[in-house]
Amino acid sequence: MLYEINEKALKLEAEGKKIIRLNLGDPDLETPPEIVEAAYQAMKAGKTKYSSAYGENKLRVKLAEVHDVKPENVVITPGSKWGVFATMYLMLKGGGNVIIPTPYWTAYELIAKSIGAKVKLLRTELENDWKIDPAELEALIDKETKMIILNNPNNPTSKVIDDKTLDGIVEIANKKGITILSDEVYGTIAFTKTKSILDYNGGCKHILSNGFSKTFTMTGWRIGYIIADKLLVDNITKLNQITINNVPVFIQEAALKGLELRKQIANAIKKEYKERADMACKILSKDGLSFTKPEAPFYVFPKHPGLDSEKFTLDLLDKGVAVAPGTSFGDYREHFRISLTAPRPKIKTSLNIICEALK
Amino acid sequence: MLYEINEKALKLEAEGKKIIRLNLGDPDLETPPEIVEAAYQAMKAGKTKYSSAYGENKLRVKLAEVHDVKPENVVITPGSKWGVFATMYLMLKGGGNVIIPTPYWTAYELIAKSIGAKVKLLRTELENDWKIDPAELEALIDKETKMIILNNPNNPTSKVIDDKTLDGIVEIANKKGITILSDEVYGTIAFTKTKSILDYNGGCKHILSNGFSKTFTMTGWRIGYIIADKLLVDNITKLNQITINNVPVFIQEAALKGLELRKQIANAIKKEYKERADMACKILSKDGLSFTKPEAPFYVFPKHPGLDSEKFTLDLLDKGVAVAPGTSFGDYREHFRISLTAPRPKIKTSLNIICEALK
Numbered sequence: 001m002l003y004e005i006n007e008k009a010l011k012l013e014a015e016g017k018k019i020i021r022l023n024l025g026d027p028d029l030e031t032p033p034e035i036v037e038a039a040y041q042a043m044k045a046g047k048t049k050y051s052s053a054y055g056e057n058k059l060r061v062k063l064a065e066v067h068d069v070k071p072e073n074v075v076i077t078p079g080s081k082w083g084v085f086a087t088m089y090l091m092l093k094g095g096g097n098v099i100i101p102t103p104y105w106t107a108y109e110l111i112a113k114s115i116g117a118k119v120k121l122l123r124t125e126l127e128n129d130w131k132i133d134p135a136e137l138e139a140l141i142d143k144e145t146k147m148i149i150l151n152n153p154n155n156p157t158s159k160v161i162d163d164k165t166l167d168g169i170v171e172i173a174n175k176k177g178i179t180i181l182s183d184e185v186y187g188t189i190a191f192t193k194t195k196s197i198l199d200y201n202g203g204c205k206h207i208l209s210n211g212f213s214k215t216f217t218m219t220g221w222r223i224g225y226i227i228a229d230k231l232l233v234d235n236i237t238k239l240n241q242i243t244i245n246n247v248p249v250f251i252q253e254a255a256l257k258g259l260e261l262r263k264q265i266a267n268a269i270k271k272e273y274k275e276r277a278d279m280a281c282k283i284l285s286k287d288g289l290s291f292t293k294p295e296a297p298f299y300v301f302p303k304h305p306g307l308d309s310e311k312f313t314l315d316l317l318d319k320g321v322a323v324a325p326g327t328s329f330g331d332y333r334e335h336f337r338i339s340l341t342a343p344r345p346k347i348k349t350s351l352n353i354i355c356e357a358l359k
Numbered sequence: 360m361l362y363e364i365n366e367k368a369l370k371l372e373a374e375g376k377k378i379i380r381l382n383l384g385d386p387d388l389e390t391p392p393e394i395v396e397a398a399y400q401a402m403k404a405g406k407t408k409y410s411s412a413y414g415e416n417k418l419r420v421k422l423a424e425v426h427d428v429k430p431e432n433v434v435i436t437p438g439s440k441w442g443v444f445a446t447m448y449l450m451l452k453g454g455g456n457v458i459i460p461t462p463y464w465t466a467y468e469l470i471a472k473s474i475g476a477k478v479k480l481l482r483t484e485l486e487n488d489w490k491i492d493p494a495e496l497e498a499l500i501d502k503e504t505k506m507i508i509l510n511n512p513n514n515p516t517s518k519v520i521d522d523k524t525l526d527g528i529v530e531i532a533n534k535k536g537i538t539i540l541s542d543e544v545y546g547t548i549a550f551t552k553t554k555s556i557l558d559y560n561g562g563c564k565h566i567l568s569n570g571f572s573k574t575f576t577m578t579g580w581r582i583g584y585i586i587a588d589k590l591l592v593d594n595i596t597k598l599n600q601i602t603i604n605n606v607p608v609f610i611q612e613a614a615l616k617g618l619e620l621r622k623q624i625a626n627a628i629k630k631e632y633k634e635r636a637d638m639a640c641k642i643l644s645k646d647g648l649s650f651t652k653p654e655a656p657f658y659v660f661p662k663h664p665g666l667d668s669e670k671f672t673l674d675l676l677d678k679g680v681a682v683a684p685g686t687s688f689g690d691y692r693e694h695f696r697i698s699l700t701a702p703r704p705k706i707k708t709s710l711n712i713i714c715e716a717l718k
Contacts, residue, residue, distance in 0.1 A: 003600065024409060031407045040399045048390045049579040050383060078437055078581075078603050085602045093475070110601045116452070220408040220607055222437075241362065242469045243444045244437050244603065248579055251607070 038257035042250035053240035080211030080224030092117035096146035102330030134168035153296035273297035397616035401609035412599035439570030439583030461689030493527035512655035632656035
């Protein structure tokens, strides 16, 4: 339904209707101008040729420094989604299953299905603060389990996995010899400090997926990266060679400029989204919706008992607001996801429309 | 060996050695400045967001006009290689085999192997003017055959498939119900008129893969497209949604600018490469090498009886010239591929070094 809602929103807009778009994780802010200029300078300098399928060396070195790993553990991908696909394709195309906690980012299950891998879902609940129960996780693992996917902070709940739970998950994965793929694309801009998968086992036993989209408002630039052991990095590179070849070098130069300015850019983004989240929580609380307070940009994932979220979401579109139904993130029919990706006055207007529609 | 030669060339260059790089299909010319400016203007206008996995509507409309198909038959891909991978992945992941004439572009067989599809090679020979024999093709087809890949004009031979042969191939494919994937990335800049796969059966029964890399000197920009029936276009789009998402919109705007200027740009490229090819043929003929005259940029694929092309290619690197061994394109140990992707004086120097080394 996520893509259908978006297509319908685009269609209504094309017909001249005004829609406040809170249905995607695509920030309304602009890519910082320094990043745009860096791309332009690189293009003009002729950085428009085929290049390494690993990614540019200087970008790998910089990312290795940021994450305290070796450059040989870093491979650049056209968006973090490609990194997730490539990892799953290489590890699961021969068969096996993957464990995915829900609510989840839609793409994980769609990728698994496309590859032909089996999916085992591990349900978490709002009422239990969206906590993963390590014992339940352990019970799900069987001989065919090849991978556990974590999304930390989580889309759609914006919850961070607490240290103790993450310790427990990693311990089980290590004991059973299962690889964790940790998608931490919201990690740098989380409101609370989060432990990374790289904090365990000297770094690269498990896999980190990350990207520039959310931290640097570069969604449409399509650049991300995987940090993993050298063998997987080499295999993703070989897959890059027969698929996407390389991320355009001028885009890698732009990302490098973003990294140089990362503290200042990330702080500004965090501040803006924290204020939006606080405002949204205040408005939504008044109307008796249940939700956990966001610990990261960009989402709130409220529950309204008895809600048919697909119907609700479609009806809401006709009222000029696009949000995503809970069913796009697993079996969460009574939930819907609001992306706080609009200026505050627009968010305020839409939240009032949402609360009114729920009455 | 193609990638190993390139890595060794890069390594030697990093050590300060001067290498004339005739080993890749990466033109030495620059991307036209109008294209660079179009990208910059689009970036500054905020075209840096998530976008349609089909590609931008106006680019699809323009390509549909160029190829005389409907926009719904066009999907934009991050390089033509991604289009080839996506098509093969969708059609072959369930099993089956693909027929590939040789010499071939290395990626086709590597992609098939990665997906787990079987490959049936259809050998062509210099002595027979690199002609595909339709009867041999027909004999190779079995119940498991899902696809025939044509590369027209061909990399590495720069030969165009003559109309009669292509008619014969299409007739067999239609009779047997096999899909042809026709990679025509060198088609627009061929020196002789070439028939396209779209000239048959009202256009979209078979599949066209094409890109902007070669025609517009945009190799490193990573943009191409597939033209096919609506069902495959929709399925590639769904695959895009869970992998690369979309080609950056500013890159699509740059490609659109290229299309607007395509006659002038393509003519200039054709003229330059025709002159390079004529010069190369003259030098190589004197030394008794056998080859067919290029009918398109960028390659010559000469044969030297008794040659061990891998050893020859590696030794040649130490003499300052990088070319690709024939074994990178199938079982062609006595051949090597020269890319005419350097200014004429450099090509002349390297051809003399090559001829000397072959004595």
